[in-house]
Amino acid sequence: MSTxxxxxxxxxxxxxxxxxxxxxxTLEEDSLLIHYIARHGEGRWxxxxxxxxxxRTGKSCxxxxxxxxxxxxxxxxxxxxxxxxxxxLHSKWGNRWSKIAQHLPGRxxxxxKNYWRTRVQKQARQLNIESGSKRFIDAVKFFWMPxxxxxxxxxxxxxxxxxxxNFNNHAEASSMxxxxxxxxxxxxxNSLSPPQRELFMDVPSNHHFSNMSSPNNNNVPPSSDSLQxxxxxxxxxxxxxxxxxxxxxxxxxxxxxxxxxxxxxxNVVDANGNNNNNINNYGAxxxxxxxxxxxxxxxxxxxPQFDLQTCGSDWILDNNxxxxxxxxxxxxx
DNA sequence: AAAAGACTCAACCGCGGAGAC
DNA sequence: CGTCTCCGCGGTTGAGTCTTT
Numbered sequence: 085m086s087t088x089x090x091x092x093x094x095x096x097x098x099x100x101x102x103x104x105x106x107x108x109x110t111l112e113e114d115s116l117l118i119h120y121i122a123r124h125g126e127g128r129w130x131x132x133x134x135x136x137x138x139x140r141t142g143k144s145c146x147x148x149x150x151x152x153x154x155x156x157x158x159x160x161x162x163x164x165x166x167x168x169x170x171x172x173l174h175s176k177w178g179n180r181w182s183k184i185a186q187h188l189p190g191r192x193x194x195x196x197k198n199y200w201r202t203r204v205q206k207q208a209r210q211l212n213i214e215s216g217s218k219r220f221i222d223a224v225k226f227f228w229m230p231x232x233x234x235x236x237x238x239x240x241x242x243x244x245x246x247x248x249x250n251f252n253n254h255a256e257a258s259s260m261x262x263x264x265x266x267x268x269x270x271x272x273x274n275s276l277s278p279p280q281r282e283l284f285m286d287v288p289s290n291h292h293f294s295n296m297s298s299p300n301n302n303n304v305p306p307s308s309d310s311l312q313x314x315x316x317x318x319x320x321x322x323x324x325x326x327x328x329x330x331x332x333x334x335x336x337x338x339x340x341x342x343x344x345x346x347x348x349x350x351n352v353v354d355a356n357g358n359n360n361n362n363i364n365n366y367g368a369x370x371x372x373x374x375x376x377x378x379x380x381x382x383x384x385x386x387x388p389q390f391d392l393q394t395c396g397s398d399w400i401l402d403n404n405x406x407x408x409x410x411x412x413x414x415x416x417x
Numbered sequence: 418a419a420a421a422g423a424c425t426c427a428a429c430c431g432c433g434g435a436g437a438c
Numbered sequence: 439c440g441t442c443t444c445c446g447c448g449g450t451t452g453a454g455t456c457t458t459t
Binding site for chain 2 (some may be wrong): 106107109141143144152153198202206270378
Binding site (some may be wrong): 109135143150179180 | 442443446447453
């Protein structure tokens, strides 16, 4: 139920007291707004509000239209693809919600903002990670994003085994997949270690597909929800004949001296030196790859070491968490 | 079944930029 | 150049809904 309040029109030259409605919109108000915009178009919101006979501010009308009434608004939960895109774009642009929303057709900045606050930041709070901190960004990049890719894999090939649930099964699993994403996974050279494979999946925003006949072969990001993934697929096709060292033509990956980190990812050891195929120790220096859009290329990006143990399909145990072992619920993303 | 807590998301607020005057 | 007005953005709120106890 909307409340009617007496409100001064702040900043207006016409500063008479005006009855303005606030709160939820009624069907009648929605109808008025829709029909007025159908006849006269959107814009000039203050005038529109008066002309349409709405006792609302222009701002309120604009918000209602853009976030709810506009015909091309998408309804329903964000798909894993959309979530992944949000994570990726947020890593580049931060809280530029409207800019991010431009790349998710049918999704509003408000919806994306709400998703970020209710899902992503909630996870960060539960993990006692400061949102926006380096650790937080690392978590997004190295756990949530791969997990979303896994979900996409599952949804696109429901009968295909999880590709990224267990890195040791990576090659076997991907060989059974048939989707474009799966093909993409197939084409990542098997010689790459699991973290390298994940890094390979991360194409920087300024990556130029100069050798490909991609329609997106320019600096302007495509504005469809297939953004990046079609490019990634094309990139994978392009690289099928590339020898492994060329795969990271834009990145140089250096593994640190941690004796726990071994080249053979099928035989990694845990923090106690025991063989445990369920534990992955990550640690690398990646040249030219940064989550910070302001940091210059060529700087070193220090990927922290994580000591992780998979605990079922949607949970990961972080043994390195300072606050004690923490379960990361990947499914709540 | 009811109360409490958690969660979602539509809507509001304040601010800053742009343009008109 | 200063002021006014509108617009759009990001941050925040709170009512309604869902889940847990």
